[in-house]
Structure formats: structure tokens, C-alpha cells
Amino acid sequence: MSISERLETYFREHRERHLQELYEFLRIPSISSLSVHTPDIISAAKWLAQQLTSVGLENARVIPTQGHPIVYGEWLGAAGKPTILIYGHYDVQPVDPLELWETPPFEPAIRDGKLYARGASDDKGQVFMHIKAIEAMLKCTGELPVNVKFCLEGEEEIGSPHIGAFIEAHQDLLAADVLLISDTPLWEAGQPAICYGLKGLCGLQVDVRGPSEDLHSGLYGGMIHNPLHALAHLLSTLFEPDGRIAIAGFYDQVKPITEAEKAEFGCIPYDETAVRDELGVPCLFGEQGYTVLERNWARPTLDINGMWGGFQGEGTKTVIPAEAHAKITCRLVNDQDPEEILMLVERHLHQHTPAGIALSTTGMNSAAKPYVSSIDHPAIQAAARSYQSTYGVRPIYTRMGASIPAAEIFFRLLHLPIVLLGFGLPDENCHAPNEHFHLQNFETGLQTICCYYKEISTIRSL
Amino acid sequence: MSISERLETYFREHRERHLQELYEFLRIPSISSLSVHTPDIISAAKWLAQQLTSVGLENARVIPTQGHPIVYGEWLGAAGKPTILIYGHYDVQPVDPLELWETPPFEPAIRDGKLYARGASDDKGQVFMHIKAIEAMLKCTGELPVNVKFCLEGEEEIGSPHIGAFIEAHQDLLAADVLLISDTPLWEAGQPAICYGLKGLCGLQVDVRGPSEDLHSGLYGGMIHNPLHALAHLLSTLFEPDGRIAIAGFYDQVKPITEAEKAEFGCIPYDETAVRDELGVPCLFGEQGYTVLERNWARPTLDINGMWGGFQGEGTKTVIPAEAHAKITCRLVNDQDPEEILMLVERHLHQHTPAGIALSTTGMNSAAKPYVSSIDHPAIQAAARSYQSTYGVRPIYTRMGASIPAAEIFFRLLHLPIVLLGFGLPDENCHAPNEHFHLQNFETGLQTICCYYKEISTIRSL
Incomplete structure (x- = not known):
């Protein structure tokens, strides 16, 4: 049985336990913007550190900051191999209006193959997948193909006001070759996307x-x-x-949008009429002279x-x-x-x-700088190969109108290439009532993550 | 002893009882805009009807409308004399923000010669003065110099939505020679003003x-x-x-402001600098080419x-x-x-x-038409003489930027001249916390009202 078959079997056999553990995580109402939930933030951080330890990571701990703490953990047993720094967040958005939730936001429920809970997609569910991918690789092979560090914060939903100071103060601890974030959506079901630009x-x-x-x-x-x-x-x-x-x-x-990028955007299957109807407006509107995608992504x-x-x-x-x-x-x-x-x-x-x-x-307290990377970077090309091997199609390259402030800060302070390897879907109601995550992407995503660790391990120079 | 001396003595000897009765009226929280206070509206209407009866008015009663009821009462014993229709309102504005009141809005309190309570100035206090003026005249002389009708409504503070239908349905009941309203301010302490225009x-x-x-x-x-x-x-x-x-x-x-009216406005002692400082703004602002008074009153x-x-x-x-x-x-x-x-x-x-x-x-449900009368009308000149005889100075003629919707409706439906004979002061916090009424104007106002009834009785043709 190949390693990937053994991993697949492991995931299948432990699926129910994994979901039960994820439920535990999702039940903690770790809303970062409301001070009444500060004890829940602490609980979520402690739960994460215990998880990291239990799956075999070392030096897992909760590190205080001027705001909510950061959870760190590492596995550094792959001598001579690259180090992946995994960034994610364990805090969630507020849940109001509560009356619009079909089931309570902090009582996870599965309906139609989707897991409903605040944080299921953004970002607890995707953070949890990395932990379970590592658990599976360590259990099945006794080792990881690369070195791994986790840096999981509790203030992403309030603009990451303290991550910069934390990175500056812990440059050695966080030293790595690539920053990996799973907090962005696929383009649509079955079609992975690699986001290479954030506003x-x-x-x-x-x-x-x-x-x-x-x-x-x-x-x-x-x-x-x-x-x-x-x-x-x-x-x-x-x-x-x-x-x-x-x-x-x-x-x-x-910077003007290059002709090459305009051409790439133009190749993306984007249906303006469908978007217009979805949003319920009679027409779209924005800066003249640019397409909708150009305006949202690059203007x-x-x-x-x-x-x-x-x-x-x-x-x-x-x-x-x-x-x-x-x-x-x-x-x-x-x-x-x-x-x-x-x-x-x-x-x-x-x-x-x-x-x-x-x-x-x-x-406002927290500001973010824009970030755009080259899609030619080997760490990004490795992500493309990983998506293709598990989803069976080539990923498309996208930018986003939104921001992940920490991404640009990591890039600027640690000079790391950033890979956005996400598994959500655009309509999963992040920040809205009835947030959910498609379990199909939980399964395919676990395999993609394992695949990516392997892909990165083969790259000589990052 | 002259009649005016007898009235003065009567007011002095009964002052304490009058104030106690006014307190009763002011204690009723008859807020017309809040449905929770509808029972208080009814209580206030009944209290008024009983007052009208107790001072000697006839046919006093509470008449239902599609909204809050109207209180009616009459004294028609002055055969061959004009009839004064007194309009006022027994409803009051809401009281929030409650925390800014120095004493509770519905517990009348006297401080520095001022009576503090919601409605003390607008308009319960001034309605009450007419009742007490009539009481005094009837007690002292056994009769009134003119015929009198009261029409007191409970919806003035919500735009008088039902007064028009009421007037149309009760044209005979309300037939009169002049409409008298005490719901406007003096220009300043000691300086009476006759408002002849409402927006x-x-x-x-x-x-x-x-x-x-x-x-x-x-x-x-x-x-x-x-x-x-x-x-x-x-x-x-x-x-x-x-x-x-x-x-x-x-x-x-x-209609353009006439040169004559511009000249009259220009003679009014109006200190723009004082107004600017009172309002706390660095400069006043409005339609160019007009003075502040012109803009507020006539534009x-x-x-x-x-x-x-x-x-x-x-x-x-x-x-x-x-x-x-x-x-x-x-x-x-x-x-x-x-x-x-x-x-x-x-x-x-x-x-x-x-x-x-x-x-x-x-x-919005309730709209109002603008109203301007001629200051030469004998009913207005009678008001001027009355003010002068009690305040010792000639009144000035003013307009208002605000509206009393009922005034224009009475004018339009009953073709009545309208006299605004008010005794408030501009800074008495109507519609705001700590509404109050200067007791000096309670005293002088009672005499002015008695004087006005007498003045009207001498006019042959209105």
C-alpha cells in the first residue's frame, strides 16, 4: 500500500473521531471582538496547544501577547528539509443576527454534507485539517517529509493588531522557508484556486x-x-x-494592471449576470474602464x-x-x-x-498593506501540483478584494513566500449566519495538505 | 376697587390653590406619541373637562376622534358680543433623555421662580391660565365680557392629524369670531411678541x-x-x-419678502453674535442674500x-x-x-x-400649510393693546420658523382670524429636558388674558 493509500485509509478510519474533536473546537465561542468572550479565546488557545501536543508536535504552547495569545508548536525532525510555517487563526466573527441561524452557531451540525458552525470554514476547520494531516503522517510513517511550525493567532478577525510585534520579537522561533495559510476559498466546487494577491x-x-x-x-x-x-x-x-x-x-x-494580468483575468470563467442576480441588483457598478474582477482584485x-x-x-x-x-x-x-x-x-x-x-x-487601529506574489515561485507551483493531484484539475490563479493583514506582515518581516492553500467555498457564509464547510473539501483537503508537505520536501531551494 | 384690581387680588389670594391644581395637570404623563401613555391622555382630557365645569363653563365634555380625544367647553352668556375660540393642547412631548432632567419631568418643582415640568410651558401651563382667567372673571364679576369656547386637543405634538376632520364635523359647535392660541413665546423677558406667521x-x-x-x-x-x-x-x-x-x-x-417686512425684521433687536455663541457654532449659515431672521421666518x-x-x-x-x-x-x-x-x-x-x-x-402623515396674517387685524391690535397694558411695552411683531398645524386649519375651515397670545420664553426647553415656565409670566399672563377678553368685547366688527 502506498503512503497516500495508507493516509487515505487512516483518514477514513479516524473520520468520526476527527469530527468529534473538531466539534469540541467549534463549540468554544472564541469571538475576538467581544471582551466577554476573552475566557473562550483562552480556552480555544489551550485546546489547540493540547491538540498540537497530542498529535506529536513539540514545544506546543500558548504565548501571551499584548492582546489575545498566539499558539505555537513545531516538528523539526526533517533535517536538511525545508520548514513550513503554518499560519491560521482560532478566533471567529460575532454571530449576530442570531435569529437567522438554523442551528445554534456553537453547536456543530451536519446537513447535506455540510458542517454548520461559526468557524467551520473561517478558520478553525482549516487550521484543524493541518493538525490532522500531521497526525496522520506521523502515525502512518513515523515522520513528516518537512519541518513544520504552527503560528495560530486569536486576533485575525479584528485585524491582527499584535501579530507584527509578535513576529518581530520571535524571528528565530518563526524562521521558515515558506508561509502556508489555509483561509481562502476554492474558485467553486471542484475547481481549486491559488490566490496570489491580497488587498x-x-x-x-x-x-x-x-x-x-x-x-x-x-x-x-x-x-x-x-x-x-x-x-x-x-x-x-x-x-x-x-x-x-x-x-x-x-x-x-x-501600479497599472499589466496586459498579461488583464488577459489572465479575462480567461477566468466569471459570469457577471449570475453575480448580478445573486446580489439582487439591477446592474453592477464601479470604476469605469475596468472589468468587475479587475476592480475587485486589482483596483x-x-x-x-x-x-x-x-x-x-x-x-x-x-x-x-x-x-x-x-x-x-x-x-x-x-x-x-x-x-x-x-x-x-x-x-x-x-x-x-x-x-x-x-x-x-x-x-482605525489596524491597517494592512497590499500583497501580491509571483505565481512562478516554486512554493506556489508546488501548491498547484498538489491541488491538481487531488482535485484532478489545474488550479486557477486569483487575487482577492479582501485582506489577510498577517500575510503581508510575515512577508515583510520574515521575507517568506506566501502560499494560500485554502479549501473553503465562496458561498460558505463566512462572517454571516449559517457559516458552514463542505465535508467533501475536508476530505480532499486533508489529502492535498499531505501532498503539499511532500511536494515542498522535494524542492531544493526555496 | 376696579375690576382689574379685584382680579389681581383674586389671583393673589388663590395663587397657591391654582398652582396645586396645575401640578395635578402636569403630573399626568400625557405623551401623545407613545401608545403606552394613551390612558394618561384620557386622564388628562377628563381632568380638563372637569376643570372647565368646575370654573363655570358649560357643556364641558371629552369628544372622541379617530385619535386622541378633544376637550370642549363653552360660556355663551355674553349676548351680542364676539366669541373667542381658545385652542390649545394637553398632550406633551416625550421626556428622554430622562437622565438630563434635574427633577423628574412629571413631578412639578419650583426653582428660582420657574416651574419645572414637562408641559409647564408647552402647553398645559398656558391652557391652564385661560381656565383660571375665566374662573377669576366669573367669580369676581359673575360673567365674562365675551363668549368663550375651548377646543383643546391631545395630538398637537404629533402633528394634529385629526383636528381637520374634527373641525369639519363640528363647524357649528366651533363657530366663533376669533381663534386665540397661547402657545408661542415672548421675544424675551419683559418684551411681548405677537407672532403673525407660521411655517x-x-x-x-x-x-x-x-x-x-x-x-x-x-x-x-x-x-x-x-x-x-x-x-x-x-x-x-x-x-x-x-x-x-x-x-x-x-x-x-x-412669495418674496416685501421691502416693508424686510424693514420691520431689520428693526427687531436680534444679536447674531449672541445666537452664534449660544448655539456653539463658529458661524451661522443659510441661503445667501437673506438675514438670519428672514431665512428662519420667511424663507x-x-x-x-x-x-x-x-x-x-x-x-x-x-x-x-x-x-x-x-x-x-x-x-x-x-x-x-x-x-x-x-x-x-x-x-x-x-x-x-x-x-x-x-x-x-x-x-409623513401630517403636513401643515403655511399661515401668515395681517398685523392690522383688529383682533391682533387688541392683543397688542393687552400686552402693552400689562407688560408696559409695545409688543413686537414676529414670525416663526416652526408650525402650529391647527392654526392654518382653523383659518382655512372656519375663516377665523388667529391671535397668538403666548407667555412662554424662548429658552424654556420646550421639547427638551428641564422644560420650565417663568411664574412671573404666569402672573402677568393671567392679567393679559383677562385684559384681552375685555378688549375683544369692545370690538364691534371682527
Whole structure:
């Protein structure tokens, strides 16, 4: 029996126990953004460290940070072989609106071949797969083909505010040849995808203030600038009618999309009509002169994420409110710098603030730089071969409109190539009610991970 | 002893009992906008009807409407004399934020010569003064110099939605020569003012909708029109940079301010710097080419009263929300029609809605037409003489940026001249925490009311 057959048998025979263990992990409500769940964060970290030890990893431990702890573990028995650093996260998104969940978010349930639970796909399920892949290889062969280190954090869903300081302080501990992350989706069922580009992120809250108190719109109408008018005006100045962002300098550092990349994007089977119908809009919209994929993957965007002020109740209240607010985030591409873009946005807002209105802005704590790698890198080509051997088709190469802040930080601080070897599907409701994970990809994914460790072990120079 | 001396003595000797009775009235939390207080509305109406009876009015009763009831009462013993119809309201505004009240809103308390309670000024206190003026005149002289009818409603603070139908159904009952309302402020302490113009009102809620669900701004950024962008854009199109309203046709029916009225406004002692400092803004703002008083009193305005959508919590949520909302009201002047203006606003919004966004609008239930009377009317000149005889100074003539919807309805349906004979002060926190009423104006006001009844009785033709 070949090694891969032995692994397959092992996975099949231990499937039920593996699922029970994953349920244990998923039952811990490790929501990082809500301080009431800090004890659950600690529980999840401890559970992970015990898992790492139990499958045969060494020096597994929970390491404190200024925020939620990081779980580390290693197996360094493959002398002369490359070292894979596996990054993932054990924290999850909040679950509201709770009433939209068909089964409780922290009581795992299987329906139609899908495992439903918060974190099933993002990212507990995929972190767990790496642990079980290692368990299987160690049990079946007594060794791993490569050296492995785990670095699992508890703050990914809140923007990874402390991972940079942790990496800087633990450069020797984390030294490796490749960073492997399983936290991205396949293109669609049966069609793997390798994401080679992530967007950067910056954001701010905008607060405008007019009179010192809410005023009666009859007694004071026509006298002063209404903060809601000022905010609507300010926000409207951020955009051109053609969808471009109207902030001076915003695009200055944006690298044009190459003709080669445009051609690659054009080959991807992307059905704009289906997307339009799925989203329930009469038409798609964005910066003119670019396709939808180009806009989402390779052009920067700016979104107002929230806006509020004045009366929101039923009926009418004739008030001129004292203040109004908005939250804005920008998704960035190379070579935009989050701090510089934040400064440009703030400068634009200050320049366009009307008379009689006081503006203040607060930058968000966690920002991320954009990241794009070359698909020719041998660590990425090894991932392509692994996907092809288990899914039976060549993966497509994609970028993402979203961010994984830690990826760029690892790249910048440790100079590691980054491989995004994910097994989710785009419609698995990450960050939404009824998050789930397709068990078919749990099975095929375990084999793909084992295959990737083997592929990496054959590469001489990374 | 003259009649006015006898009245003064009566008021002094019965002051404490009058205040105790007013406390009873003020203790009833008759908040019209909150259905939980409907029993209190009924209690307040019954209390009023009993008061009317107890002071000597006839046929006092609580008359049901489609909404909160109306309290009616009459004294028709002055054969051949004019009839005064007294309109007021026994409902009050909500009290939140409750924590800002120094004493509970429904436990009347006197501090520094001011009576603190919700409704003390707006309008229970001023309704009560008319009842006590009549009590005094009947007790001291056995009769009134004029015929009197009361029409006291319980829905003024929610826009008087049923007063029109009530008036139409009770034209004979309400037949009179003049409508008297005590629900407006003096100009300042010691300086009475006769308001001869009220603004109209119309309003709507604006709902914009994009995708069928909230979306992740990374996964869908650059793909669709963000409803918050659309709403900010839509609202910004309502205004010109110079403060004019940019809606086609909005000003078409606006009567220009006459040179005579401009001159009168210019004579009013109005300190823009003091107002600016009081409101806590660096500068005042509004339609160019008009003074602050002209804008507030005699030019139409449009205010966004509320705006909301997306994430309003702490921190960041990278969401593209499915929908966004705003509430808008317009204050109108002659000869703007609320329904026509509403239609113009809705048409403008639909014309400016960007592609990919669905717009719906909902007009508010209660609208009001603007109302302006001539200050030369003998019923108004009688009010001027009454103020002068009790306050010792000539009243100034003012308009208001606010609305009393019932006033214009009485005028239109019953063809009555309207006299706004109020005794509040502008800073008495109507609609806000710590509403209060200056007891000095309670005393002087009672005498002014008695004086006005006498003045009206001498007018042959109204």
C-alpha cells in the first residue's frame, strides 16, 4: 500500500473521531471582538496547544501577547528539509443576527454534507485539517517529509493588531522557508484556486459637529449648517460620477494592471449576470474602464461602511442634530501605503468641510498593506501540483478584494513566500449566519495538505 | 376697587390653590406619541373637562376622534358680543433623555421662580391660565365680557392629524369670531411678541436599497453601488453650495419678502453674535442674500433630520450594507403647498438616484400649510393693546420658523382670524429636558388674558 493509500485509509478510519474533536473546537465561542468572550479565546488557545501536543508536535504552547495569545508548536525532525510555517487563526466573527441561524452557531451540525458552525470554514476547520494531516503522517510513517511550525493567532478577525510585534520579537522561533495559510476559498466546487494577491486596508471614523445641542428645526431652520447636510456633502465629494475616487493623490502609487494580468483575468470563467442576480441588483457598478474582477482584485476601492446621525425612530422628529458620523474603509493595491492613503482621505475631508462645521477623524487601529506574489515561485507551483493531484484539475490563479493583514506582515518581516492553500467555498457564509464547510473539501483537503508537505520536501531551494 | 384690581387680588389670594391644581395637570404623563401613555391622555382630557365645569363653563365634555380625544367647553352668556375660540393642547412631548432632567419631568418643582415640568410651558401651563382667567372673571364679576369656547386637543405634538376632520364635523359647535392660541413665546423677558406667521411643514422618509443582503466590502468592493454612497450623493444634490435648495420648482410659489417686512425684521433687536455663541457654532449659515431672521421666518428650508445605514458600533466592520435611510422635513412659506413640495422632493430624488439603486419614499402623515396674517387685524391690535397694558411695552411683531398645524386649519375651515397670545420664553426647553415656565409670566399672563377678553368685547366688527 502506498503512503497516500495508507493516509487515505487512516483518514477514513479516524473520520468520526476527527469530527468529534473538531466539534469540541467549534463549540468554544472564541469571538475576538467581544471582551466577554476573552475566557473562550483562552480556552480555544489551550485546546489547540493540547491538540498540537497530542498529535506529536513539540514545544506546543500558548504565548501571551499584548492582546489575545498566539499558539505555537513545531516538528523539526526533517533535517536538511525545508520548514513550513503554518499560519491560521482560532478566533471567529460575532454571530449576530442570531435569529437567522438554523442551528445554534456553537453547536456543530451536519446537513447535506455540510458542517454548520461559526468557524467551520473561517478558520478553525482549516487550521484543524493541518493538525490532522500531521497526525496522520506521523502515525502512518513515523515522520513528516518537512519541518513544520504552527503560528495560530486569536486576533485575525479584528485585524491582527499584535501579530507584527509578535513576529518581530520571535524571528528565530518563526524562521521558515515558506508561509502556508489555509483561509481562502476554492474558485467553486471542484475547481481549486491559488490566490496570489491580497488587498491592503485602512480606515477611519469621521465625526462632524455643528451646534452644541440638538436643535428644533423650526426654531433654528435656515440659521446654521445642519451636520447631516455637511456629512452627506463631504461623503459625496469622495467620488466621481464614473465611480473613480475623487481624492487627490489616491491613485498616485497604484501600479497599472499589466496586459498579461488583464488577459489572465479575462480567461477566468466569471459570469457577471449570475453575480448580478445573486446580489439582487439591477446592474453592477464601479470604476469605469475596468472589468468587475479587475476592480475587485486589482483596483483600490473606498467604501462607506456606516453612516448615522439624528432621528432614526418611527415617524418624524423635526431635529437638527448636533453631530453626524461615518465609517470609511479603503481597500488598497500595490504600492499604496495605508498610512499615506489615510492621510490623503483626512486631508480631502478637511479641505471639503463646509463653514460652521467641525470635523474630526480617527484612523482605525489596524491597517494592512497590499500583497501580491509571483505565481512562478516554486512554493506556489508546488501548491498547484498538489491541488491538481487531488482535485484532478489545474488550479486557477486569483487575487482577492479582501485582506489577510498577517500575510503581508510575515512577508515583510520574515521575507517568506506566501502560499494560500485554502479549501473553503465562496458561498460558505463566512462572517454571516449559517457559516458552514463542505465535508467533501475536508476530505480532499486533508489529502492535498499531505501532498503539499511532500511536494515542498522535494524542492531544493526555496 | 376696579375690576382689574379685584382680579389681581383674586389671583393673589388663590395663587397657591391654582398652582396645586396645575401640578395635578402636569403630573399626568400625557405623551401623545407613545401608545403606552394613551390612558394618561384620557386622564388628562377628563381632568380638563372637569376643570372647565368646575370654573363655570358649560357643556364641558371629552369628544372622541379617530385619535386622541378633544376637550370642549363653552360660556355663551355674553349676548351680542364676539366669541373667542381658545385652542390649545394637553398632550406633551416625550421626556428622554430622562437622565438630563434635574427633577423628574412629571413631578412639578419650583426653582428660582420657574416651574419645572414637562408641559409647564408647552402647553398645559398656558391652557391652564385661560381656565383660571375665566374662573377669576366669573367669580369676581359673575360673567365674562365675551363668549368663550375651548377646543383643546391631545395630538398637537404629533402633528394634529385629526383636528381637520374634527373641525369639519363640528363647524357649528366651533363657530366663533376669533381663534386665540397661547402657545408661542415672548421675544424675551419683559418684551411681548405677537407672532403673525407660521411655517408649513411636509416630510418624508427616504429608503435606498442596493444588494439583497449586507456584503463583505473585500469580497464585493468595486462591484456594486454602495447604498450609503448613493444616499450621500442623493442628499447632497438637494442643496446648492450657497445654501439654496436645489430642487426644481421648490421656490416657484414662494412669495418674496416685501421691502416693508424686510424693514420691520431689520428693526427687531436680534444679536447674531449672541445666537452664534449660544448655539456653539463658529458661524451661522443659510441661503445667501437673506438675514438670519428672514431665512428662519420667511424663507422655506429643508432639513435632513436623520440618516442611517450600515455599521454604527465601535471599531470597524467592512460591510457594504443592503440599505440606507434618511428622514427629511421641509418648512414652508406662502404659497407653498405641502403636497406639491413633497411631490417635487420625491421627483428630484428619483431623478438623481444612481444606477443599481432602488429608491422608495414615504410621505409623513401630517403636513401643515403655511399661515401668515395681517398685523392690522383688529383682533391682533387688541392683543397688542393687552400686552402693552400689562407688560408696559409695545409688543413686537414676529414670525416663526416652526408650525402650529391647527392654526392654518382653523383659518382655512372656519375663516377665523388667529391671535397668538403666548407667555412662554424662548429658552424654556420646550421639547427638551428641564422644560420650565417663568411664574412671573404666569402672573402677568393671567392679567393679559383677562385684559384681552375685555378688549375683544369692545370690538364691534371682527
